[in-house]
Amino acid sequence: MKKLVKKDIKLRKNFKKNELKRLYLKSITLNQNVSNNQRFKAQLNLSDLPKNSSKHRIKNRCVVTGRPKSVFKQFKLSRITLKQYALNGDIPGLKKISW
Numbered sequence: 001m002k003k004l005v006k007k008d009i010k011l012r013k014n015f016k017k018n019e020l021k022r023l024y025l026k027s028i029t030l031n032q033n034v035s036n037n038q039r040f041k042a043q044l045n046l047s048d049l050p051k052n053s054s055k056h057r058i059k060n061r062c063v064v065t066g067r068p069k070s071v072f073k074q075f076k077l078s079r080i081t082l083k084q085y086a087l088n089g090d091i092p093g094l095k096k097i098s099w
Contacts (some may be wrong), residue, residue: 001066008061011052018053022046 028034028042051057060071062078070079077085086096 004066004068005061005063008059008066011058014050014052015055015058018049019055022049022053025049 025042025046029039029046031039034042059068060073060076061068062071062081063076064081065078067078067080071077072079072082075082075091082091083096085091086094089095
């Protein structure tokens with residue numbers, strides 16, 4: 001699982017590095033006021049960017065276990081890990097309700 005967590009971190013860094021360039025090229029390709037030649041060149045430059053720099057490649061994973069399903073965005077923890085941390089009192093302001 002550590003390998004998947006490291007891969008996720010690498011994908012996020014790659015996305016962050018190329019985010020502005022991707023947005024700039026995307027805005028040029030969608031702008032109707034720009035000439036077709038410039039739009040075509042922007043589209044070619046956009047396709048030259050690495051695939052892993054896309055936002056859609058990023059998968060939310062638990063930072064502790066690497067579990068891909070049922071991850072809370074606020075804590076970046078899976079439901080199982082979040083419950084364990086809440087029961088131990090490791091997350092301030094959060095506790096499990098029981099009655």
